[in-house]
Amino acid sequence: MTYWLLMALMGAACLQGQASAQSATALQRRYVQGQLYVTTDHTNPEYGILDISNGKLNPFKRGVQPPKKDKDGNDLKLGAVVGLTCTTDTNGMCTYVASTDTSLISAASIPTGASVVSKLLAIIIDYSHCGSYAATATEATVKSTYLGAALDGTAGHAIAFERCSYGKFTYDVTAFRVVTVQPTCDTNAYGSCTYNAISGGADTAAKALIGDAAFAAFTHYTYILPPGMEMSPCGWSGLALLPGKQTWLQTSGGGLNRWATVMQESVHNYGLWHSWQLGREYWDNSTAMGMGRACLNVAELSRMGWASPAAGGAAVGQSALPIAQGVTFNLPATYLTGTGAYVRVTPNWLTSYTDVTLGKNLYISVRVNKVGDSLLGSTYANRVHVHSVVADSDNGYIAGLTSTYSTSDRQISNIATTTSMSSVDLPDYKMVVYGGAWVGTDIMRVHICRYSASAAECPSPIPEASLASSSAFAQAPVTVPSFAEAPCASPTLSSPSVATTFTSPTQP
Numbered sequence: 001m002t003y004w005l006l007m008a009l010m011g012a013a014c015l016q017g018q019a020s021a022q023s024a025t026a027l028q029r030r031y032v033q034g035q036l037y038v039t040t041d042h043t044n045p046e047y048g049i050l051d052i053s054n055g056k057l058n059p060f061k062r063g064v065q066p067p068k069k070d071k072d073g074n075d076l077k078l079g080a081v082v083g084l085t086c087t088t089d090t091n092g093m094c095t096y097v098a099s100t101d102t103s104l105i106s107a108a109s110i111p112t113g114a115s116v117v118s119k120l121l122a123i124i125i126d127y128s129h130c131g132s133y134a135a136t137a138t139e140a141t142v143k144s145t146y147l148g149a150a151l152d153g154t155a156g157h158a159i160a161f162e163r164c165s166y167g168k169f170t171y172d173v174t175a176f177r178v179v180t181v182q183p184t185c186d187t188n189a190y191g192s193c194t195y196n197a198i199s200g201g202a203d204t205a206a207k208a209l210i211g212d213a214a215f216a217a218f219t220h221y222t223y224i225l226p227p228g229m230e231m232s233p234c235g236w237s238g239l240a241l242l243p244g245k246q247t248w249l250q251t252s253g254g255g256l257n258r259w260a261t262v263m264q265e266s267v268h269n270y271g272l273w274h275s276w277q278l279g280r281e282y283w284d285n286s287t288a289m290g291m292g293r294a295c296l297n298v299a300e301l302s303r304m305g306w307a308s309p310a311a312g313g314a315a316v317g318q319s320a321l322p323i324a325q326g327v328t329f330n331l332p333a334t335y336l337t338g339t340g341a342y343v344r345v346t347p348n349w350l351t352s353y354t355d356v357t358l359g360k361n362l363y364i365s366v367r368v369n370k371v372g373d374s375l376l377g378s379t380y381a382n383r384v385h386v387h388s389v390v391a392d393s394d395n396g397y398i399a400g401l402t403s404t405y406s407t408s409d410r411q412i413s414n415i416a417t418t419t420s421m422s423s424v425d426l427p428d429y430k431m432v433v434y435g436g437a438w439v440g441t442d443i444m445r446v447h448i449c450r451y452s453a454s455a456a457e458c459p460s461p462i463p464e465a466s467l468a469s470s471s472a473f474a475q476a477p478v479t480v481p482s483f484a485e486a487p488c489a490s491p492t493l494s495s496p497s498v499a500t501t502f503t504s505p506t507q508p
Contacts, residue, residue: 012245026076027475031322032083033051034051034081043236057199059195070082072104078126081104085102117305119176119220122143124179125223134137145157157171161266179206190229198223237261243271248274267288273409273411276290286376295373297387301338308341309343310330318450326432328446328447333348335370362386362426381505385417391408430450432449448500
C-alpha cells in the first residue's frame, strides 16, 4: 500500500512539474510589433524590433536573427514592419523567432539621403548620481562641435556633411538642441553598455525635461555617453540603428569629436553598411564608412542619392564594351561634384554574373585629397578608384525594388586604385582600367578595356596622346560640369607607375 501511494505521489509530482514547465514555457513567449533593425558596433550585428508605438527598442539575443520570410512567404527585410511571437529568455529578449510566428505588416520604406535637413536632439548622459561615469561634455561644446563656433552650420560636423553630400544633408541649426540628463540608475546601461538601456533611460529623462511633444518633433537622436565607457564596458566609439533615427557616440577623439565617426553612424540610419578592403569589413580607408577620414566613396554616394553616373556610364556592360575596344570618360574628382562622378560597370560577360552570391558590379571614380577628402592617404589620393558591390542588391535597388534592397549589404569593397598615366588589370573581371591625363582642374580621363583571355589584348600603358587617338578607345559622351569650388592648380603628371598594392590600414 505504501509503495503504490508513493508511486502515485511521484506521478502527481511529475505531472505537476511538467505542467509548471509548460506554464513557464508559455510565459517565456511574447508578441512584439515594430520595425526590424540591426545595430552596427563593428563586431557582431545585433538584431531587434523598434516598437513604433512607444519608441522602445527590443533587441534579440545576440546571434539571433529574424527569419528570411514570414508565415505567408513574404520576404522580411530590415526596415520592414512586422508582428511576431518569439521565445524569450529571463530578460525578455527573443531567443528564437520562427517564420510561422511572424507576419509582415508593411514592407521596408527607407528614405534616401537625397534631401535631408536633420533636426537633431543630442542628449548628453551623466551617470555621476549613480556613483558611476560623469559627463564632461557641455551643451555649448557639443553644439559648437556640430555647428561650428558661430553656431550657424558653416563649420564643425555640419560643414563636413554639407561638403560630402554636395548640400544634400544639412542640419537645421534652429531646431538643433542639446540637453543633459541624469537617467534613472540602471547597471545595464553604465555597467554593461546595453544600448537600449542607455537610450531608453535617456529618452525617459529627456521627455521629462522638454516634454513628449517637443521630443517627438526631432527627426534624429544622438546619445552622448560619458567618458570612460569607450574601451570598457562598450568597446566601440559609435553605434547606430540600421535603419533608424538613433546613434550613440562616446565622448572621445574617436567618437563625438571625430566627424567621420559621426558621419558613419548617421549614414547607417539610411541603410548603408561598412566598406570593405582586402576581404575585411571596415578596412577601406578611403571613406568614412571604413576607417577613413574622408567623404563617402561613389558606391555609397550613389546609394545616398548624392552622386550620379557620367553620361553613358550608368551601366557599362557587354554591349557597350566590346572585347579590346575600350571606352573613355572624363571623371571629376568626387570632392568637386557628385554630378557625372562615376562609371558603373555591369560585367555581364562573366558567367558568374548571374549568380546572386558571386555577381559583382564595379564603381569607378577619381579621388583627390582636397576639401572633404583632404585627409586621404597617399595610397588613395590623386587616383582612380575601383569598388565592387554585390550585383544582385545593386541592380535590384537601381531597378526600383527599394523595399527589398534598400537596407541590403552590398559589401562595398575597395579592390584597386591606379594613378594618372598608369593602369590596373582586374583579372577577375577580365578588364583593364587606365588612369589617363588630367584634362582639367582635378578632372581625369579614364579608360576601360575588356579582354577575353589576357590583358595583352588591351593596349599597354602608353602616353595619353596615343591612348586618346587610338581607334581602340571610343570617347563616351562627356559633360564636364562647372564647379563651385575655387580653381586649384592642376596636379603635375607623373611617369607611369604600377597600380597600388594595399597594405593593412591603421586606425586614424
